[in-house]
Amino acid sequence: MPKIERAVPPYMQVVTHIRGQITSGELSPGDLIPPDRALAEEWGVSRATAQKAVTVLKAEGLVEATQGSGTRVRRAPALHHNGYDRAATVRRTGKIYAEGEYARITSASLQPAPADVADALGIAEGAPAIRRIRVTYGPGDVALSMSTSWLDGALAASAPALLETERIREGTWHYLENCVGRTAVHGQDRISVRLATAEEAELLSVTQPAPVKVTRTTLRDEDGVTLEYGVSVTEGRESIYDYAV
Structure with missing residues (x-):
């Protein structure tokens, strides 16, 4: 039986x-x-609440x-998929993706690290970095998000x-924990909004000009060293996070 806590x-x-029930599947x-x-x-609680x-x-x-049948979960829910959401889903279900979701890796290669990536990973600009x-x-093969993960290229030999x-x-x-013994224990999301690039618009099936939400996620290990730097792009919608203060 759910219980009300007065702090929130x-x-x-x-x-x-209810949001958690939806994101977990x-x-x-x-x-x-x-x-x-x-x-x-x-x-x-009161009915008004x-x-x-x-x-x-x-x-x-x-x-x-839906007329005559109540309120239903949207068939293509506008979920914001960032590091926080992924971690929360894994904690609740042991899985990365909710029911009906799946992902395709469209590219995985070593690339010279751009300046922002090098800074996030603590490597030299232009040094080899893994880009995925x-x-x-989601349901109906609707593209929910596009994300680019960057990792130190030195990890490629062991992973x-x-x-x-x-x-x-x-x-x-x-996988990284099994291969190199490093565990992600802390994440930080930085969220901003801009217009979609041509590549993002194509992958997300949106018409330009289209606003997109950009989440830059930094995952660090137990020593505070960056393990993964990711940039996730979703169609520009509002995201709400609740917390006690």
Whole structure:
């Protein structure tokens, strides 16, 4: 039975719970969420509070009202896939992707590190860096995000699968832990908005000019050394994160 904690507004606790069910795949596209009357009873809140929670979920693009049948999870939910979301999904389900999602690695190669990548990884500009480009799809083969992961090129000798376009089944983080004994323990996301490049617009199937949200994720190991630097691009939509202060 869910329980209200007073540190966070009750309606946002309901939102966070249902959002988590959607991102983890517990609620699939097309599934009904409880009506506001049932939510109010389940959570022990007023009906107005339950209605406010559903309104927020609609504003985030996670659910939509369907005439005569209630409120359902969107068939192509506008989820923002960044390092925080990936880590949260792994903690909840042991899997990187939610139900109905899959990814394709479109490129995996050694490339000279651009200045921002070199700075993030702590290597010299132009030094070899592993670049992996991934496109994540949702139900209906809708492209949800495009991400580019960068890692120190020196890792290629011990972790050769990083240079292959076959998806690493156990996930990059677990693979690196097994191969080189380094574990990602801290992540930071920096989020900004800009217009899509031609390549991004093509991969995300959006028409230019199109705003996109860019998340730069830095993952560090136990020693504070950067393990992976990633740039994730999604169609420009609002993302909301809740936390106690």
